Amino acid sequence: xxxxxxxxxxxxxxxxxxxxxxxxxxxxxxxxxxxxxxxxxxxxxxxxxxxxxxxxxxxxxxxxxxxxxxxxxxxxxxxxxxxxxxxxxxxxxxxxxxxxxxxxxxxxxxxxxx
Amino acid sequence: xxxxxxxxxxxxxxxxxxxxxxxxxxxxxxxxxxxxxxxxxxxxxxxxxxxxxxxxxxxxxxxxxxxxxxxxxxxxxxxxxxxxxxxxxxxxxxxxxxxxxxxxxxxxxxxxxxxxxxxxxxxxxxxxxxxxxxxxxxxxxxxxxxxxxxxxxxxxxxxxxxxxxxxxxxxxxxxxxxx
Numbered sequence: 001x002x003x004x005x006x007x008x009x010x011x012x013x014x015x016x017x018x019x020x021x022x023x024x025x026x027x028x029x030x031x032x033x034x035x036x037x038x039x040x041x042x043x044x045x046x047x048x049x050x051x052x053x054x055x056x057x058x059x060x061x062x063x064x065x066x067x068x069x070x071x072x073x074x075x076x077x078x079x080x081x082x083x084x085x086x087x088x089x090x091x092x093x094x095x096x097x098x099x100x101x102x103x104x105x106x107x108x109x110x111x112x113x114x
Numbered sequence: 115x116x117x118x119x120x121x122x123x124x125x126x127x128x129x130x131x132x133x134x135x136x137x138x139x140x141x142x143x144x145x146x147x148x149x150x151x152x153x154x155x156x157x158x159x160x161x162x163x164x165x166x167x168x169x170x171x172x173x174x175x176x177x178x179x180x181x182x183x184x185x186x187x188x189x190x191x192x193x194x195x196x197x198x199x200x201x202x203x204x205x206x207x208x209x210x211x212x213x214x215x216x217x218x219x220x221x222x223x224x225x226x227x228x229x230x231x232x233x234x235x236x237x238x239x240x241x242x243x244x245x246x247x248x249x250x251x252x253x254x255x256x257x258x259x260x261x262x263x264x265x266x267x268x269x270x271x272x273x274x275x276x277x278x279x280x281x282x283x284x285x286x287x288x289x290x291x292x293x
Contacts (some may be wrong), residue, residue: 013287015228016231017279019232022221023220023225024221025133025220026136026140028131033124036127039153039157
């Protein structure tokens with residue numbers, strides 16, 4: 001313990017303060033760059049999506065793309081719906097006509113019956 | 115480097131790693147933490163190299179990042195210690211852990227105990243005095259370079275060093291007299 005070293009305190013304090021002059025620079029443990037690189041790859045993937053999204057050009061482009069996609073899907077959906085309605089109505093008329101024998105027999109058919 | 119050249123970044127790390135490590139280690143006084151902080155320093159350099167305009171020297175800029183990162187870590191660990199002390203006093207956690215002795219790797223064997231006392235006394239210094247003392251005495255920088263890093267005048271750095279030495283002497287003397 002320093003208190004038992006036998007030195008008068010002032011002299012010992014001077015020695016402690018002067019000891020700083022003999023301290024050599026601490027050196028980084030070996031392979032620091034490898035560890036740093038690994039940490040950077042973990043924390044900073046090549047392109048960070050967060051930073052991409054904050055760029056106005058990218059976000060506007062994405063918004064336009066989404067809008068175009070939405071509009072095309074909507075137009076296609078409406079058109080296919082219209083076609084289905086037309087198909088459904090023509091099929092329905094044919095079924096009713098068959099049910100009530102409303103079909104017009106052709107001349108060729110009449111001749112064959114006779 | 116500013117164009118994202120990884121070879122240039124490696125060269126920068128190789129050139130400055132020991133200086134960053136020594137500065138950070140002398141401030142935080144923890145070998146494990148010092149390497150973590152040094153890594154953070156280089157990551158910050160990599161991310162913000164584009165904003166480096168060359169007004170100051172590259173070394174000054176790197177020292178500033180290293181010092182500010184180290185001070186952040188010291189503040190965090192201080193508040194953590196205070197919380198642990200408070201918890202132990204309130205009986206919410208185990209007894210306080212005894213202080214871990216720090217031995218700087220650059221210290222010679224015969225000065226091990228003395229430098230351990232010196233580093234313990236350095237912990238009690240106010241931030242500015244501590245930084246000035248580390249940069250001048252442990253990094254071997256001149257007053258002009260230290261003033262540039264700390265954004266102070268040379269006279270202010272001289273005054274800081276004078277007060278740092280006085281405070282260290284007081285702290286060490288009180289330790290000897292067992293106050």
